[in-house]
Amino acid sequence: MFDIQEELKKVPDNPGVYQMKNELGEIIYVGKAKNLKKRVKQYFQSKNHIPKIQAMIKNIAEFEYVITDNEVEALILEANFIKKYSPKYNTILRDDKQYPYIKISVQEKYPRIYKVREVKKDGAKYFGPYPSAYAVNEFIDIIGNLYKLRKCSLKLDGTKKVQRPCLNYHINRCTAPCMGNVDYKVYREDVNKAISFLSGGEEELIKSLKEKMKLSSENLDFESAAKYRDQIRSLELISEKQKIVSTNTAIDQDVIGSAIGVEEACIQIFFIRNGKMIGNEHYLLTNIENETREEIISSFLSQFYTGTVYVPKEIYIETDIEDRELFEKLLSEKRGNKVSVKVPAKGDKSMLIKMIKKNALEILEKGSQRIKRNMDESLEALNELKDLLNLDEVPMRIEAYDISNIQGVESVGSMVVFERGVPSKSNYRRFRIKTVNGPNDYKSMEEVLERRINRGLDQGDLKGFNKMPDLILMDGGKGQTNIAEEVIYNFGLNIPVCGMIKDDKHTTRGLIYQNKEIEFKKTDKVYRLIYRIQEEAHRFAIEYHRNLRDKTLFKSELDNIENIGEKRKISLLKEFGSVENIKNAGLEELSGADGMNIKAAESVYNYFRNKIKNNTSQ
Template sequence: MERKINQHIKDILSIIPDSPGCYQYFDEKGTIIYIGKAKNLKKRVSSYFNKEHEIRKIQVLVKQIKDIKYIVVDTEEDALLLENNLIKEYKPRYNAMLKDDKTYPSIVVKNEYFPRVFMTRNIVKDKSTYYGPYSSAYSAKLMLQLLKELYPIRTCYLPLTPETIQQGKYKVCLQYHIKRCKGPCEGLQSHEEYLENINHVKEILKGNSSEVSQLLYQQMQKLAEELRFEEAQAIKEKYEIIENFRNKSTVVTPTLHNIDVFSFADTEKSAYINYMHIGNGAIIQAYTFEYKKKLDESKEELLSLGIIEMRDRFKSTAKEIIVPFLPDIELENAVFTLPQRGDKKKLLGLSELNVKQFKVDRLKQAEKLNPEQRNTRLLKEIQDMLHLEKLPARIECFDNSNIQGSDAVAACVVFLMGKPAKKEYRRYIIKTVVGPDDYASMKEVVRRRYTRAINEGTPLPDLIITDGGKGQMEVVRAVIEDELQLKIPIAGLAKDRKHRTSDLLFGFPPESIGLVQQSPLFRLLEQMQNEVHRFAITFHKEKRSKSQTRSELDQIKGIGEKTKVLLLRHFKSVKRIREADFEELKKVVGEAKAKLLKHWTEPNVPG
């Protein structure tokens, strides 16, 4: 089928180069609706217009494209960087968007005579050194707390210079008196000693805590040899603090240094990516983020976006990137590793553990805000588990109830999008079956329900569930498929010896699906089974109660339903009505009906 393309688009496609670059699609209002990157601009852009697309969203996108612009770059990596920056700037409607795009905190060592160290979200080009960004303010504050425990760094905003200190312009503050600062403002700490501490701080912020630890250990040993035990003890306390920090943060051998790790998980609408940066075997940075899918992007494409975004945001220059699968990109200054064993595999496993937990947490949060989303997910589980063609939005469940064949009834309950639709519940009195035959009763009810549905054009279910095992499933199948020629999936809910929900059966011959006990899906199916059983039992009790009353009082002509209710409410049983004298009956129902009752209990009494 030839696609109609306007002349303006044809002209652009005829001249677009074979180079790597970025392309922008505009709608009739001149708004950018999609930004993409390509190794070969001509092939990539032309593919949108010279073939049919199965994905509905892409079809809609192509129909809206009224203009195309492109930017040529040197490499595919440059194209991806440019695409990332353009998407963040223009936020096009059809691009996968990073859900969390806030500014993250960094720790800065200010370019000052006595440098301060503090947390900031603003990057100023004043030759200060910035470390991070950190994935949260909490993690940045923890690092600052560690640094303050190790080194007495000033926290004041005084513009300290050799001249102002010599002139005695400033006085020490509370921080000096509680021994959190050594008073450089009054010249009580030398510039050289302060800068040595700052150099240690920089190494720790770089992730080189092992080098600082080793240096402290050597200083401690030297002081001990010189019998300067108090000074050695002070160094020892710093050494223990930093060793404790290293033991908590080290996850693999310290030989693994300057490595990025990425892992991936997704749902139908979102993709989740975990990023970790490793230095000296420790996690220096860790962050999990979410992309909202727009055009059914591949996992390779989404992972590529995540890699570029995180390496740019966290200023990573790692030469090695550990990934679960190869992304849709090649980087000039880095190689991708798919580890099979060892410490690198352990790092990937840790990253995957975090991304899976993040996914679960996000789904739980969404379900709390929107309970219907939970039911949709559970129905999708049923669809996938049973390989159904469509989501089982309408589920109908059946159950029988009788005692030794008497007062046999059946019930059907309806669940719409996982919720009971009580207005659509139906109760059936078994008409054609004599004796306790559950299979024949089920056959009758299913036949009656769906014959009527066909005749009246009412909705048919996406899934039928029987409260029973293989036998019940087969009789339902015989009616649905053989008699009525309908194509409706049929499942059975089996029970254990204690009459509790135990398994879901599906297929012919039926096979166990294997429900995870007490999982959300198990509880939904258990709710359906309990509901249809409750509805059937309640109807059976009502019918049995009425039949017991009818067998006695309904034989009396002139005694109606209201009179029966009055009599039973007052005398509590038919036996007591029989035993009551005329005056008692008269007080309850009047003289005329009392005479009718006495003629019933004592036929030979003259009226």
């Protein structure tokens, strides 16, 4: 048994992070402390706690702590634990956004312009973040088309040339450096112009283009003048969409305002880059009962900025917070130079914060009703599901599994998680099948479930697998359900399993539970919940194997063989199940495969026979 009073004597005076747990071992609260001993003791010695903390203390069965070297490390670790475990009594930032950036790969000989969601130290130029992916795409299209910068991912070093350019060249959106059609210096000049514009130099750029337009017109080169005119219009269009809100164009800033309701708070940020507001975004925080505005803003800063890849030079907030200097130190370390967290008392930033707060209040009022409606409906659906399946408790955590493959090969599995009827995307997991050759959904599902449960039973695992589901849903019928039930039984667990079945139109029809079919009406709340879960599981699996294909992970030795293209490669793998089986196949077997002819079969046969011969002779 865990003796709290005895364990309190062992807590050190070091900085660190503590975790409060209930009798089931679930983490219900996470906090940081400059002095662990003093902070943890306060929970059990003081009686002057807010109601939420009083309720939390009643549920503490044990606690753990992690010692850190300093308060900054404790702040980071606290934020990571809150995101990972979503403890019941912590204020939670509900956000999974990863903002897009515009990247110009200046480290390449012929740089390209494209959208990314991660900033790397690779020598490239990054601009952003932009709250809107649509805005990024628009910028890339306009700027890329103005200067004809390439968007392809070819590795161009100037020594190799492709046989023919892509479509962008033919529609006059690229100068085809891949074919050597453009002078290196001219291309670099256009790259520098794009960088200048994105860095806030659009006025100088527009002025320069106007001079060129005027000169072309005076020389009666009306075609060039028209080209410059169109470029000027495009640049002015972008400039008009960005409102100037700061006279200091050299400093990137985030300005933050809040609105606090009864059960949730809305935080809104205006993103200012190069003196212009490039966009805004709002965030919702839950579990805020009895929290002060200062505590809510502090929770937001720690969870948001420890997770974002970009930190601006200045952050403006509406009220001072206890750990402001600590945040400045943390964010300065992350950015690589000094970051200031400021509270404006007057002036432009103070007025801007007042406007942001009004926007946040409006969002909160509109959104709270919709969110509450959705949450209530989800809980009603979960209660309906409990009654339909005759479960002992409402299934608050549901895990759904799906298997997908690339045209019969390269199988992948997905696990999506719904908590309280809402997607918990931070707990989603993907599995690349390791032990199964060929398209075998049953064996693939068996591998996925065994790996998931093994990770969950490993007490040292901190990757989101430690919470076991209240219900498992399989994307399939009796076969998949029976496989899952067998795996669960072999581990000695008692987790109900259902199969999600579809009708002839591949739309969710109902569930299979204990070998019986349960059909729903499409008007039922539980139907809508199951439909969302099934679609999400399938989407997540499809997205994964598309990424595998797009990242060219789907490669094999067959790519080296003459007369074997993508279609024949997939056909052979589908027919024989693996490259090893293809290697051992006879000429007649190979020529009989779908899509193959004798010439292609001879290419494959001779390739592997020559390779075996060469290896033997060495």
